[in-house]
Amino acid sequence: MGLTIIEKILSEHSGKQVKAGDIVVAGLDFIMGQDGTSPLAIKAFEEMNGEAVFDKDKIALVIDHSSPSPNDGVSALHKMMRDFVKSKGVHLYDIGEGVCHQVVPESGKVGPGSLVIGADSHTCTYGALNAFSTGVGSTDLAGGLISGQMWFKVPETLKFVCNGQLQAGVYSKDLILYLIGNITADGATYMAAEYTGEAISNISMDARFTISNMAIEMGAKAGLMEADEKTFNWLKQFTSESFEKVEADTDASYYNIKEYDVSSLEPQVAMPHTVDNVSPVSQVSGTPVNQAVLGTCTNGRLEDLRIAASILKGRKVNPDVRFIVAPASKNIYLQAMQEGTLQELIEAGAAVVTPGCGPCVGTHNGVPSNGENVISTANRNFKGRMGNSSAYIHLASPATVAASALVGKITDPREFIK
Amino acid sequence: MKLEGNTHKFGKDVNTDYIISGKYKFKTLDMRELAKHVMEDLDTDFYNKITAGDFIVGESNFGCGSSREQAPLAIKYANIGAVIAKSFARIFYRNAINTGLPVVECDTDNIDAGDILKVDLETGSILNKTKNETIQAKPLPDVMIKILKDGGLAPHFRKHGGFNL
Numbered sequence A: 001m002g003l004t005i006i007e008k009i010l011s012e013h014s015g016k017q018v019k020a021g022d023i024v025v026a027g028l029d030f031i032m033g034q035d036g037t038s039p040l041a042i043k044a045f046e047e048m049n050g051e052a053v054f055d056k057d058k059i060a061l062v063i064d065h066s067s068p069s070p071n072d073g074v075s076a077l078h079k080m081m082r083d084f085v086k087s088k089g090v091h092l093y094d095i096g097e098g099v100c101h102q103v104v105p106e107s108g109k110v111g112p113g114s115l116v117i118g119a120d121s122h123t124c125t126y127g128a129l130n131a132f133s134t135g136v137g138s139t140d141l142a143g144g145l146i147s148g149q150m151w152f153k154v155p156e157t158l159k160f161v162c163n164g165q166l167q168a169g170v171y172s173k174d175l176i177l178y179l180i181g182n183i184t185a186d187g188a189t190y191m192a193a194e195y196t197g198e199a200i201s202n203i204s205m206d207a208r209f210t211i212s213n214m215a216i217e218m219g220a221k222a223g224l225m226e227a228d229e230k231t232f233n234w235l236k237q238f239t240s241e242s243f244e245k246v247e248a249d250t251d252a253s254y255y256n257i258k259e260y261d262v263s264s265l266e267p268q269v270a271m272p273h274t275v276d277n278v279s280p281v282s283q284v285s286g287t288p289v290n291q292a293v294l295g296t297c298t299n300g301r302l303e304d305l306r307i308a309a310s311i312l313k314g315r316k317v318n319p320d321v322r323f324i325v326a327p328a329s330k331n332i333y334l335q336a337m338q339e340g341t342l343q344e345l346i347e348a349g350a351a352v353v354t355p356g357c358g359p360c361v362g363t364h365n366g367v368p369s370n371g372e373n374v375i376s377t378a379n380r381n382f383k384g385r386m387g388n389s390s391a392y393i394h395l396a397s398p399a400t401v402a403a404s405a406l407v408g409k410i411t412d413p414r415e416f417i418k
Numbered sequence B: 001m002k003l004e005g006n007t008h009k010f011g012k013d014v015n016t017d018y019i020i021s022g023k024y025k026f027k028t029l030d031m032r033e034l035a036k037h038v039m040e041d042l043d044t045d046f047y048n049k050i051t052a053g054d055f056i057v058g059e060s061n062f063g064c065g066s067s068r069e070q071a072p073l074a075i076k077y078a079n080i081g082a083v084i085a086k087s088f089a090r091i092f093y094r095n096a097i098n099t100g101l102p103v104v105e106c107d108t109d110n111i112d113a114g115d116i117l118k119v120d121l122e123t124g125s126i127l128n129k130t131k132n133e134t135i136q137a138k139p140l141p142d143v144m145i146k147i148l149k150d151g152g153l154a155p156h157f158r159k160h161g162g163f164n165l
């Protein structure tokens, strides 16, 4: 019997052949912590009597969730991180560098076959690079920092075969929202998702990251893709290191294989307050919008900013909408600035905030008021997520967010795409 | 290890934002302070309703959402004895074990708010004293029992200097 991608990666890193269901201790290639989770991990590191980290070049801490600090409590936690990295020689991405899930791939240290943990649930994002990366908590992070290892239960794999071609105005965000709506918020719990098919190979790396990013929203441990030329070309921008791709065996055993034809998919919107509460845009258009957010680790990449700008260029967002843009990294911010994309967004009415999580998790940068509707490119719309449990968060693609900001109501972006 | 307490019942997909809102978690490492806000968005006064040793009983996908360890810790520091649910989100489950909060997976359909439960963590047997019924939970894998017996992953590391599973 053959092996899935994740079985291969875990076999390679644990030094023995493993199958779904086995529990193994495996070696880690990279470890990430952000400012919401690292302070507790540093505390756990001390409780574990940790002294040195296992390998300072395989670790990065990122200050992105409340960045720059909005209050003295957060400042104290940031200081704790800065002191820790200094004493251990670890790299810190401080304020303004970007969201953890963008700066880690841009570091060039994660690629096909890598085994990565990050103390953030959306660490599954790097699955788009054919890596097994997964979110953990602070105690696992601390154990990893000390030992370079973690215990894993080898998951079963749920394979999504996406055939066909996305229509103009329909994006990878619409596809992943559709898949989550289809299999529900816990449809892949404990499992690895593997996404394959021509609809995946046809899209850019930026678009693929969006899909892997949201694997956790169906409960999955990982959101893996195969590596192809696009993967390697993308990596070449950031590293000269060579990676070897990991492919599933043709006779690998899957928990289930789900086939989809994406050709007639229309733009999708996740309605409040769960990510799997998904409707086609045509059924929910007209809902008034008070705040529109473009950014986050899901959709704050260059391609996303360009898509929004292509709709907003030369126009003005509705005066009743606050339009907040958070580029996912400094690198993206600079490129968007140089090529004029950012200018187009700002002229249309965008308030651009520091690269990082922006208003995604409700710590700063745009907390909505009671009863307000938000449309966001983020990955979560839980009640209270953006800092106010009386607000209503809708999730959609950058195009749908841009079109909705323009009209002041949830709007099908295809009206603006020739 | 046997626990006994009263039931607080919640629904399915109780996410980590409900357990402890992001607006608190970023402010402090004081878990006693965070605990006061546990489940606040679902039940404003929840913290004051807890008697030490009570259980939180959920349905499926308990603890979905973020990787914040503040979620199991806030529950633990609110003096909840264990969380019992039909199924757990993966990261929450890991974090609970790693921080020493017992989690029990079983059918919870017939457990109602106010039921008095007696839980035997070793055997996975749950006695609903109010209804005089016994429910059998899934036994925990050895690796997790070892970590829980050491009191969580931090004490495990202190004791063994690394993984010893």
Ligand code: SF4
Residues within 6 Å of the ligand: A064, A065, A099, A100, A101, A120, A122, A296, A297, A298, A356, A357, A358, A360, A361, A378, A379
């Ligand atoms: S952008 Fe949002 S989802 Fe992504 S890491 Fe930041 S808070 Fe989490």
